[in-house]
Structures are given as C-alpha cells and as structure tokens.
Amino acid sequence: MSTSARQKQIEREHWTGPVRHYDILKEGTIALAVVVVLTFVLAGIFSSPDDPALTLKGWAKTAPDNLYAVTVSELAGTSDSASYGPPYNNGGDGVALGPLTPQKWMGVHQPVDPANDFVVTPLESQQQPSDVASALSQWKSASADQQSKWATAYDTALNDPNGANGDASKVPTGDYGPVPTMANGLVAMASSGALDGILAAPGQFYNTNTTKQILFLGDGSYLDDAATAAHLQGNEWGMMNETGSFPGQEWLQPFSFWYQLPIFNSDATTGIAATLTANADIYIFAIIAIMMLVLILLPFIPGLRSIPRWIPLHRLVWRDYYARKGTAR
Amino acid sequence: MSGAPTVDDEPASSWIGKVRNRLERDLPYDKVLPETQPAYVASWIYVFGVLTLAALVMIVASGTVLAFEGPSWYHISKVGKFFNSLHFWAVQLFFLFMVIHLLGKFWMAAWRGNRARTWITGMIALIVSIGAALTGYVIQTNFDSQWIAFEAKDGLNAVGIGAWFNVANLGQNLLMHVFLMPAILAVLVIVHVVLVRLHGVVPPMDAAEVEAAGGAVHASATTETTEAR
Numbered sequence: 001m002s003t004s005a006r007q008k009q010i011e012r013e014h015w016t017g018p019v020r021h022y023d024i025l026k027e028g029t030i031a032l033a034v035v036v037v038l039t040f041v042l043a044g045i046f047s048s049p050d051d052p053a054l055t056l057k058g059w060a061k062t063a064p065d066n067l068y069a070v071t072v073s074e075l076a077g078t079s080d081s082a083s084y085g086p087p088y089n090n091g092g093d094g095v096a097l098g099p100l101t102p103q104k105w106m107g108v109h110q111p112v113d114p115a116n117d118f119v120v121t122p123l124e125s126q127q128q129p130s131d132v133a134s135a136l137s138q139w140k141s142a143s144a145d146q147q148s149k150w151a152t153a154y155d156t157a158l159n160d161p162n163g164a165n166g167d168a169s170k171v172p173t174g175d176y177g178p179v180p181t182m183a184n185g186l187v188a189m190a191s192s193g194a195l196d197g198i199l200a201a202p203g204q205f206y207n208t209n210t211t212k213q214i215l216f217l218g219d220g221s222y223l224d225d226a227a228t229a230a231h232l233q234g235n236e237w238g239m240m241n242e243t244g245s246f247p248g249q250e251w252l253q254p255f256s257f258w259y260q261l262p263i264f265n266s267d268a269t270t271g272i273a274a275t276l277t278a279n280a281d282i283y284i285f286a287i288i289a290i291m292m293l294v295l296i297l298l299p300f301i302p303g304l305r306s307i308p309r310w311i312p313l314h315r316l317v318w319r320d321y322y323a324r325k326g327t328a329r
Numbered sequence: 330m331s332g333a334p335t336v337d338d339e340p341a342s343s344w345i346g347k348v349r350n351r352l353e354r355d356l357p358y359d360k361v362l363p364e365t366q367p368a369y370v371a372s373w374i375y376v377f378g379v380l381t382l383a384a385l386v387m388i389v390a391s392g393t394v395l396a397f398e399g400p401s402w403y404h405i406s407k408v409g410k411f412f413n414s415l416h417f418w419a420v421q422l423f424f425l426f427m428v429i430h431l432l433g434k435f436w437m438a439a440w441r442g443n444r445a446r447t448w449i450t451g452m453i454a455l456i457v458s459i460g461a462a463l464t465g466y467v468i469q470t471n472f473d474s475q476w477i478a479f480e481a482k483d484g485l486n487a488v489g490i491g492a493w494f495n496v497a498n499l500g501q502n503l504l505m506h507v508f509l510m511p512a513i514l515a516v517l518v519i520v521h522v523v524l525v526r527l528h529g530v531v532p533p534m535d536a537a538e539v540e541a542a543g544g545a546v547h548a549s550a551t552t553e554t555t556e557a558r
C-alpha cells in the first residue's frame with residue numbers, strides 16, 4: 001500500500017495507535033473556570049459601552065432646522081425613507097446586481113408611508129394648537145395631488161441653494177398650503193418629547209416595533225452626525241466599530257473591508273464606480289455569500305484544501321508526534 | 330427469563346430501534362466519554378474548541394440574567410451593567426477562541442477522513458453566531474443599536490432578507506436573540522461535537538510517513554496498540 005493510500009486509511013479509521021490520558025470533562029471544567037475569571041476581570045476593569053440612545057426630542061433641540069426640513073421632505077416624498085422602496089414602500093426600486101433585484105422581488109413587507117406615519121398620524125394623535133389643527137384639517141381634506149403640489153413647492157423652495165437654503169424664514173411667499181404649519185407643529189411636538197414613542201404605534205398601548213423611529217431618525221443629519229463623531233461611518237469600518245474605545249463586532253471585518261475599497265466608496269456619478277457604489281450593499285453581500293460558500297465547502301475545493309499541506313504549519317501542532325519518527329513503538 | 334425473546338439480536342424494525350442500534354454501534358460510551366485521546370492530541374491549539382464552548386456557556390449564563398430583567402435594565406442598574414459587561418466580554422472571547430479554533434483546524438486540514446461534515450457544521454455555527462451577535466447588538470437599546478440597525482438594514486434589504494429579518498424591529502430581534510438564534514446555535518454545536526466524537530480527532534497529515542519510519546503505528550497496519558504515555 002502506498003504511503004498516500006495508507007494515510008487516507010489511517011484518517012478514515014478509528015484511531016487504535018498510541019494514546020494518552022485525556023480527561024475532556026476536566027479540561028472543560030478548567031476552561032470554564034478560566035473563561036469565568038477572564039470575563040469577570042475584563043468586565044470589572046473595562047465595563048461595557050452604553051452611549052444613551054438618541055431621541056427625537058434631542059434632534060429637535062440640537063438641529064431643529066434639520067428636523068423641520070426632514071418633516072417637509074416626508075410630506076413631499078423626497079426623504080430617504082420615502083424614496084427607499086421595498087420592503088417599506090414603492091418609492092424606489094432599491095439596489096440591483098445587474099438584472100438581479102431581490103429587494104424589489106420581495107415587495108413591500110413592512111409598509112411605511114412616511115408622510116402619514118411620520119407626520120400626519122403623529123400630529124393627529126395629540127391635541128394640537130388651533131393653527132396646527134386647522135392646517136391638519138386642510139391637509140386631510142385636500143386631494144393627494146394638491147397635497148403633493150403644496151409639499152413639493154415648499155420642499156423645493158426651502159432647499160433652494162440660491163434661496164432659502166434650509167432657512168424657513170427666508171422661503172419666498174408661495175402656495176404652500178398647510179405644509180409650513182404642519183412642520184412647525186411636528187417640531188414643537190418633538191421638542192416637548194411627545195413624538196418619542198408615538199411613531200411606532202400611535203394610539204395603541206403596546207409598541208415593540210421600532211422600525212419607524214429608526215427610519216425617521218435616519219432621514220435627518222442628527223443620527224448621521226453622531227455616527228460621524230463616533231467614527232462609525234461605513235468608510236471608517238462602519239458598524240463593526242463600537243462607541244468609545246471598546247472592541248466592536250470585529251468578526252464583521254471580512255464584510256466591512258469591502259466598503260473601504262474606493263470602488264465601493266466613490267464620489268463618481270457615472271461609470272462602473274458609480275454603479276458599484278450605488279449598489280454596494282448587494283455587491284458586497286454577493287461577495288460575502290461566495291466567501292461563505294467557499295469556506296463552508298473548503299474540504300471539497302481542489303487547491304484551497306491543499307494549502308495546509310503546502311504551508312506545513314501542522315508540523316508545529318504535531319511536532320512532538322513527528323519528533324518520534326523512527327523511535328521505538 | 331428462560332425463553333424470553335432476544336430482541337437485541339434481531340434487526341430492529343421500529344424507527345426507535347434503528348436509531349438505538351445506530352447509536353450503540355457508532356457512538357458507544359467509550360467514544361462519547363473517552364478517557365484517552367490519540368497521542369498526537371498534544372498541543373495548546375486543541376484547547377480552543379473547548380474554550381469556545383466555555384465562552385458560549387458564559388454567554389448563555391450572563392444572557393439569561395439579562396433576559397430575566399429585560400433589555401433596558403442595564404442602563405439603570407449597576408448590577409445590570411456588570412452582567413451586561415460579562416455578556417459583552419464573553420462574546421468577545423467566544424469569537425476570539427472560535428477564530429483561533431477555526432484557524433487551527435484549517436492548518437490541520439481537519440476535514441480529512443470523512444470529517445467534512447464536522448468542518449461544515451463548524452463554519453455554519455460561526456455564521457449563525459455572527460447573526461446571533463448582530464441581533465444582540467441591535468437590542469442594546471442605546472445609540473450603538475440605533476446606528477447598527479440603521480446601517481445593517483440596508484445590507485439585509487439589498488438581498489431581500491430584510492423583508493423578514495428586520496433589524497430595526499426591537500421586538501423581533503429580542504425574541505430572535507434570546508430564543509431562536511441560541512436554539513439554532515445549540516443544535517449546530519451539539520451536532521458538531523457529536524461528529525467530533527464520532528470520527529475522532531483527525532490524525533496528523535504525515536501519520537503514514539511516521540508509521541513507515543518506525544514511529545507510532547495504527548492498528549490496521551499491525552494489530553499492536555501502544556500506550557504512549
């Protein structure tokens with residue numbers, strides 16, 4: 001029998017060669033004791049991260065103009081949430097990998113209607129000052145087309161870089177209907193703290209789905225600025241990092257790595273870089289899926305499965321065993 | 330009793346009998362709870378598998394306390410903060426040990442000798458652990474969880490998974506983190522460990538060469554077995 005065939009035979013069979021005493025239970029108990037001591041020491045010395053959650057009240061206090069502009073954009077349908085697409089709404093198609101559009105295929109599974117869910121319904125859920133109540137009534141009695149005209153006109157005027165540029169006091173007179181008053185009403189509601197907790201399930205007792213709060217908060221600059229300050233942006237290894245100096249989800253490095261590449265992190269507006277950056281999420285997920293499959297199926301992939309033989313680090317692991325080559329049985 | 334039927338000598342016809350016979354044949358007690366290991370199992374690298382399991386036990390223990398008190402307890406209680414810290418560091422150690430264990434098994438080519446399923450269940454356990462950790466990070470109910478939920482949703486939505494696995498939904502992730510993910514991981518870990526016991530620890534890559542040179546001998550070549558130490 002050749003050495004190679006004999007090696008395969010040894011690997012397949014239950015080992016009946018030399019053995020040593022080895023108490024797995026004792027080893028496990030010692031390992032657990034070591035881990036308990038280690039975690040207690042690490043927890044005692046370093047504690048754990050816990051930066052308080054941002055609030056909509058904090059947003060209203062810190063960046064009221066931004067909250068105001070975002071509210072208008074929700075009514076106008078120009079916010080990130082409004083144009084997100086599935087699984088929240090049909091405001092966009094989502095990302096694509098060539099002809100593959102799984103985001104679109106899955107459809108709207110968690111309906112989010114930003115104008116109503118983020119602005120109208122929360123305003124309706126509480127008693128409002130008379131001007132806001134009147135504005136709300138005017139909005140609700142108008143046709144969808146009229147609502148869109150008011151909101152779009154005001155959204156455009158508010159964000160005109162050569163005009164108001166985000167300053168509501170500089171918006172020229174126009175036919176904006178109840179939009180400015182409603183936006184003021186929502187900012188006032190957020191400032192009082194009344195908006196926190198209402199977005200998820202206005203008028204209902206239980207509230208466990210935080211999707212709408214997360215989306216609304218993310219539409220503005222408040223969350224984004226806080227993440228930038230904490231070095232949590234995607235081009236700084238993103239959510240893999242943790243607040244403060246704590247280790248984060250280091251195991252996401254193979255995932256976050258791809259977002260650091262210029263091709264997936266480009267300012268280009270045309271060409272391959274623009275396409276890859278705009279659709280980075282699906283391209284990177286596809287890469288990760290392939291990487292996972294390669295790792296899972298490694299034992300069956302010629303070449304890759306031979307790397308441990310080509311780079312014989314196994315000689316370190318089994319150095320005592322190999323050292324006995326030629327010694328007495 | 331004289332004349333009693335000798336059921337054990339007959340081929341099992343029931344499902345449970347077939348399972349019992351298979352377990353008795355492939356996983357006898359001395360394989361499940363052996364007092365010896367092959368002589369080549371003599372390196373620190375072998376410790377990291379059991380260290381990973383130990384860290385998992387610590388994660389479950391500290392997580393159980395946190396689950397009893399709810400996801401916001403640790404914001405307002407020093408005891409809660411300490412248990413959160415235990416949970417946090419146990420997770421860090423778990424992944425550290427698991428990656429070292431994985432690298433060790435890679436360089437040993439531990440999938441040899443019909444052990445591919447052991448490798449595959451280990452890799453899937455790693456992937457499920459990453460998912461379990463993600464659900465843990467988004468139920469922290471703090472700024473970090475807000476940001477992670479906001480960021481992670483885009484990747485998951487991009488491939489359609491987000492339609493059902495919604496990281497922005499606290500309630501869904503809470504349940505997944507304290508029940509579904511640990512349950513899946515527990516099954517994978519049990520299968521992984523049973524496969525290790527079933528096939529034994531993979532022999533050295535040059536075992537046949539050692540044998541040919543007059544070193545340790547495996548019984549199918551000569552019927553002799555040797556107590557090494």
